[in-house]
Structures are given as structure tokens and as C-alpha cells.
Amino acid sequence: MTTTPATARERYLQPEYTRLLAAARRSLERTGGSLDGTISVSAPTDAEREALIGLTGTYRPPGTAKITVRLADLDAAIRTATGATLAGLLTQAGGPLRNRPAERAALQNARTQLLTQAESSPLHARHAWYRAWLSGVAADGTLTTLINKGDTSALARAVRVLEHLDARSADTPPLMLPALAETVTGDTKALNHGRGPLPGLVLRALAQAHSVPLPSTAEERRELWDAFDVIVDDLASRVLVLNLPAHGQGLGEWLTGAAAYGTPFHITLHQLVTLPITVSLPIVYACENPAVLRRAAQELGPDSPPLICAEGRPSTAFHRLTRTITDGGGTLHYHGDFDWPGIDMTNQLISRHNARPWTMTAADYRTGIAQDDHIPLRGKPHPTPWDPELADTMKHANRALYEEAVADTLLDNLTASRAET
Incomplete structure (x- = not known):
């Protein structure tokens, strides 16, 4: 056959x-x-x-x-x-x-084109964090994954978002996340978590710029956006205040009424935007931990000097209220944790709002750590230009001193300040 x-x-x-x-x-x-x-x-x-x-x-x-x-x-x-x-x-x-050789050549060509385009951004020359972000995206397989999945436009759109944020001045009003997404991409939901690779790329860059870990929870993502005056939820962005009388219908009246009773009051960013206020106070104290403000309310009540609380990393509501205070001629006196993130936040508030450190000297630190055991310092050290000795003392002692541990000292300081006025 x-x-x-x-x-x-x-x-x-x-x-x-x-x-x-x-x-x-x-x-x-x-x-x-x-x-x-x-x-x-x-x-x-x-x-x-x-x-x-x-x-x-x-x-x-x-x-x-x-x-x-x-x-x-x-x-x-x-x-x-x-x-x-x-x-x-x-x-x-x-x-x-x-044809694997042809695939590798095509992949390399696509990588080169995308990186060349991203490197042409003005951010590349101006910011080390941008270069580090781009290098990381290229080195860890992220760029290759984008190409293999056909998402080659995601990197360019992420760069445009970063350029838009970088171009905003400190006096520019906060921007809602959907508005930012629509302005840059034409899609109000493009920066929502889980909406493709774009939100992750942008947040990775913002975390690099802010020297913080990549956020893993909804709260951490919201806080990171807040740090760049982008509001995911203007009701979630808030600041806690005590005895902060203000002028203005609605919110101003509520704050003045609360101050008469020494009652803590939460202000949302939505209220600050929709019910604008003016504040005419020469000094407003600020703390990081709400435990300090709670004790001031309990022990000093209406007699406590004006006090606002960041409740951790300052939110956009905190920054907006602080700008209102400084625009009215006031000065923010800030106290935070004696750890490296706390020192970093103090530096940022000095730079952004001309804040004055409050009981945050090397002597204050030494007094505090002598009273109790504390955990070791973690993270990258930061300078303390208002008292260079402080940073050196912290490095030598290698101990964190959290704000609630020095609450007695802060309350004594508030009491003395009130007696002087």
C-alpha cells in the first residue's frame, strides 16, 4: 500500500x-x-x-x-x-x-521606547524619587508585564498624572481623585484602586516621593493621596480640634460654640471647603496623637489654649486648616513623636507652614527617655535644623519617644501658656 x-x-x-x-x-x-x-x-x-x-x-x-x-x-x-x-x-x-529571539528583540524595543518617553519628562531631571521609581519599574518586571499584557499606555498616563501633581502649587486647592483622573485621562474612575495598573504605578511613585512603604490598605492609600492634596473622600479627610473659635457661618459658629464648652470637634475637608472660615488667633498648638488632645479636653477644658491634632500623618484637612490659621496671622506650634517619621513630619510642617517645634529640643528628648523604657528607633534618620543637637542625641540614644509618654509635660506647657495670656 x-x-x-x-x-x-x-x-x-x-x-x-x-x-x-x-x-x-x-x-x-x-x-x-x-x-x-x-x-x-x-x-x-x-x-x-x-x-x-x-x-x-x-x-x-x-x-x-x-x-x-x-x-x-x-x-x-x-x-x-x-x-x-x-x-x-x-x-x-x-x-x-x-520566535523567541524576535520576541526578545520586540520586547527590548518596546521597553526602550517606553523608558525613553518616560525619561523625557521634566520630572526625570528634577526629582531623584522619579528616577528611582522609573528604575524600579524597569528592573522588577513591571514594565515587561505591562508590555506583555498590552498595557503600554499605562506608564505614559502615570507620568502625566505625576507631572500634573508636581505642577500644582502649595496654594492650589485640594483636588478630588475623580477630577484628577478625568483631567489627565478623561476617565473619572481611572485612578480608582483595582482599575488596571495605572493607580498602582502612580501610588508607587508617590510612595517613593514621600519615602514611605507602598500602601496596602484603603486607609493607607487615602493617606498617601492626601499627602499630595488629592482627596479620595472629602468626608474621610479630617482634623481634630479643641478650643478653636472661628468666624464664618455654619462651621465657624459650631467651632466657636464647641470652644465655649471645651469640647473636641472633628472638622472634615468637606466642611472646610463648603463652609469656609477665618481664624484670628496668634498661636495655635498642634499635636500628633489624639491622646494629648483628649487629656487637654478632660483636664483643661475651655481653659486649654487652641489645639489641633493631626491624628498621625497630617491629612489634607489638617493642612487646609493650618493654612487658614497662618493666613489669619497665626503661628502653628507643633509637637510630634520623637522618632524618625515624627521628625520628618515636623520638618515638613516647618517647610510647608513655617511651623515652630513645640517642646521638641534635645533637652526635652533626654528628659523624656529618662523616665521610661522605649523601643529602638527605626527608619531613615532626619535632620533637626531647629535644634541640631536633637538628631545627634536621638542617634546616640537610639530610642523612640512617643507623644503620649510626654503628655504630662505638654499639658503643663499648655497650662503655663494659658496663664501667660
């Missing part, structure tokens, strides 16, 4: 040729289709050995450890028997062959 090309092709697709053809596919895909090399089948079964004897015309005895075949010979044998090339047979058996 005459063997037709079709039946010959079916023969090569039988199990005894499976490993041989798999090795051939790997070789052709790795080299971009080259037939110059050889392939092998190790520990061949009797059926594989006999099939390869028939293919090559060379006898191999039972027990042969490995049979090697030149790809060119395999291609020629298949052409003779089936009229198809080796590549054609492999395509029929398992789908199109990949």
Missing part, C-alpha cells in the same frame, strides 16, 4: 515521535527556526528507538542511552515523507512556533 503524505504526517504524530518533536519545537523556538543544531532523546523506549532508526537509517541497539538527530536531517526526512517542513509539521501538531 502506498503511503500518502497525509498518512505519513499522521505517523509522525504518533507517541513514539512525541519527545523528538517536542525537542525540535524547543530548539526551533529558541533559535528562531534555525536547522543548524541537533536534538536528542535520552533513554529512548523501544518504540522511540525503532522510530528513530527508521527516520535516520542508522541502527541503534537496545539499551542505547541517547539518540541524537540533526535537525536538518529530520527536516529533510519529513519533507521527503510528507511534503511538509519540520516547522509545518510542528505547527500542525501543536500550534504556531514562537
